[in-house]
Amino acid sequence: MLDLLDRLLPKLGGYPMWARSLFVGAIVLVLASAGTYALYFNEASGKQDAAHISIDVTPSVLTEKAATNASEVLRQPQLSKDPFDAHLDYADVRSGGHAHFVPQQDYLASARAGGPVKALTGLEPLPWGAANRPAVLDVKVANNTQRTLFFTEAILDVRRSAPDRRPVLVPTVLLDRPRRLTVVNYGWGPARDLRVTARVPATDNGEARATTVRVGTIDHKGEADLSRAFAAAGLDVPTLKRWEAAASAPDSFATPSYRAELARVRAVLAPFGLDPERGVELPVEGELQYRAGNRTALAALRFTAAIPATQPLGLGDYQPPTARYETTRLSVSGTSYQRRVPLAQRVRPGQTDRFEIPVSAAESSEHVFRVRLVYGPKEDVVSEPITLDLLVPRQP
Amino acid sequence: MMGLIDVLERIAPRLEFYPGWARALFSVAFVVFVVAVVVFVALYPRAQRAADREGSAGHA
Numbered sequence: 001m002l003d004l005l006d007r008l009l010p011k012l013g014g015y016p017m018w019a020r021s022l023f024v025g026a027i028v029l030v031l032a033s034a035g036t037y038a039l040y041f042n043e044a045s046g047k048q049d050a051a052h053i054s055i056d057v058t059p060s061v062l063t064e065k066a067a068t069n070a071s072e073v074l075r076q077p078q079l080s081k082d083p084f085d086a087h088l089d090y091a092d093v094r095s096g097g098h099a100h101f102v103p104q105q106d107y108l109a110s111a112r113a114g115g116p117v118k119a120l121t122g123l124e125p126l127p128w129g130a131a132n133r134p135a136v137l138d139v140k141v142a143n144n145t146q147r148t149l150f151f152t153e154a155i156l157d158v159r160r161s162a163p164d165r166r167p168v169l170v171p172t173v174l175l176d177r178p179r180r181l182t183v184v185n186y187g188w189g190p191a192r193d194l195r196v197t198a199r200v201p202a203t204d205n206g207e208a209r210a211t212t213v214r215v216g217t218i219d220h221k222g223e224a225d226l227s228r229a230f231a232a233a234g235l236d237v238p239t240l241k242r243w244e245a246a247a248s249a250p251d252s253f254a255t256p257s258y259r260a261e262l263a264r265v266r267a268v269l270a271p272f273g274l275d276p277e278r279g280v281e282l283p284v285e286g287e288l289q290y291r292a293g294n295r296t297a298l299a300a301l302r303f304t305a306a307i308p309a310t311q312p313l314g315l316g317d318y319q320p321p322t323a324r325y326e327t328t329r330l331s332v333s334g335t336s337y338q339r340r341v342p343l344a345q346r347v348r349p350g351q352t353d354r355f356e357i358p359v360s361a362a363e364s365s366e367h368v369f370r371v372r373l374v375y376g377p378k379e380d381v382v383s384e385p386i387t388l389d390l391l392v393p394r395q396p
Numbered sequence: 397m398m399g400l401i402d403v404l405e406r407i408a409p410r411l412e413f414y415p416g417w418a419r420a421l422f423s424v425a426f427v428v429f430v431v432a433v434v435v436f437v438a439l440y441p442r443a444q445r446a447a448d449r450e451g452s453a454g455h456a
Contacts, residue, residue: 013450014443019435026432029425036418037407047413 052144083107084120084170088131105131111168111301115287119171119305125184125221128170165189165293167218171303178244178280178308179227179237183288185218191290192217193298196224198286200233203271208233208285226284230309233282236268240310243276247311265310276313281306327358330390332365343373364392 083106168187194215199208209232213224243265288301371383
C-alpha cells in the first residue's frame with residue numbers, strides 16, 4: 001500500500017487541480033465510510049442477527065388446566081350442544097399484515113350476525129362459564145443465528161387498551177316468570193331503547209300477530225312482559241293470572257278456590273295442547289331491537305324461545321345439598337349387613353333438607369338396599385328399595 | 397481481485413442494517429472512488445508526460 005502511494009504520489013503533480021481535488025475527496029469519503037462502518041458494526045450485526053430470529057404469536061387453544069374456571073371445566077365436561085355452552089376461542093383474522101385476534105364462540109357468532117338464537121332456560125340467569133376463559137398468546141420463536149438465545153423476559157408493549165362497551169344480549173326464559181322474556185346483557189355497555197317484538201302461534205294455525213314491548217335501557221338485565229302476545233294468540237291471560245295467584249298462596253293446595261282455578265286454567269290451556277302438570281311452554285319467535293352504546297343505528301337479534309304460558313305445577317326452588325358425608329364402602333358380596341353413617345342434620349319444622357352420602361365398593365357390584373334415617377331413640381324413616389349397579393373400573 | 401470480492405461478500409449482507417445516512421455515505425464514497433480511479437487512469441498518460449517535463453526542466 002505504501003509502495004503504491006510512493007509510486008503514485010509523485011505523479012499527482014501532473015494531474016489538473018480538479019482531478020487532485022477529486023482524489024482527495026474520494027480518499028476522505030472512503031476513510032469516513034470505513035470509520036462509520038467500524039463504528040456501527042456491532043449495532044448492524046445485532047440487527048442482522050435479530051433478522052434471523054423469527055417470532056410469531058397466535059391465539060392458542062386453551063387447555064382445561066389453564067382455564068380460570070378449571071374446576072368447573074373439569075367437573076362439568078361439555079355435554080351440551082347449546083351454542084351458549086360452546087367454549088370460547090380466539091381466531092387470528094389478519095388484514096394488511098396486522099394480526100387481529102377475535103373471539104370465536106358459537107352463540108356470540110350467531111348474536112353478532114343478528115340471530116336467530118335460542119333463548120336460554122333456567123331458574124335464574126346463568127354465569128357464562130364457557131366464555132370465561134382467558135385469551136392465550138401462543139408464542140413461536142425460531143433462532144436461525146449461530147448463537148444460543150436465552151430469553152429471560154417477555155414484555156407486552158401495550159399501545160392502547162380500551163373497554164369494549166358493546167352489549168351482548170342473551171334472551172333467557174326464567175321458568176318461574178310466566179309469559180316473560182328476560183334479556184341478560186353479558187356485555188359491558190348498556191343496550192338502549194330495547195324493544196322486544198314477539199309472536200305466539202295461535203291455536204287455529206292462523207298467522208301469529210306480532211306485539212312489541214318497550215323495555216328501555218338495560219345495563220345488566222331487563223324483562224319484557226309478553227302477556228299481550230299470548231293474549232293475541234287467544235290465551236285468556238286474566239284466568240292464567242288468577243291461577244298463578246292461587247297457586248302461589250301458601251298452603252292453598254287443598255282449598256276449593258285452588259281446585260276451581262286449576263280446572264279453569266286447564267280449560268284455557270287445553271286448546272294449545274298444554275297442561276299445568278305436563279308442560280306449559282309455548283314456542284315464541286321474536287326479535288330484540290336495541291341501540292348499542294352511542295350508536296344511533298338499531299341492532300337486531302332474532303330469537304326463538306319456549307316461554308311458559310303460566311305457572312306450572314311442581315316447580316320448586318333449587319336447594320343445594322347442605323352436607324356431604326364420608327364415603328361409605330359397601331361389600332362386593334354379602335347379605336344382610338349394615339353400614340352406618342353418623343349424621344348431624346337438623347331439619348326445622350316445615351323446612352326441607354338435602355345431603356349426600358357417597359357409596360363405593362372395591363369392585364363393580366350390584367347392591368339392593370334401603371336408606372333408613374334414624375331421628376329418635378326408636379324412630380326412623382325408610383326409603384323404598386334401591387338397586388344400585390355400582391361401576392368401579394378395574395385399573396390396568 | 398478475489399480478495400476484494402470476498403470482502404464485499406462479507407460486507408454487503410450487513411449493509412442493510414446500517415442507518416440510512418451511513419448507507420448514503422457508503423454509496424457516495426463508492427461512486428466518487430470509482431470516478432477517481434477512472435479519472436486517474438484516463439489522465440495518467442498526460443500526468444506522466446507532465447511529470448517527465450517537470451523532471452527534465454529540473455535537470456536542465
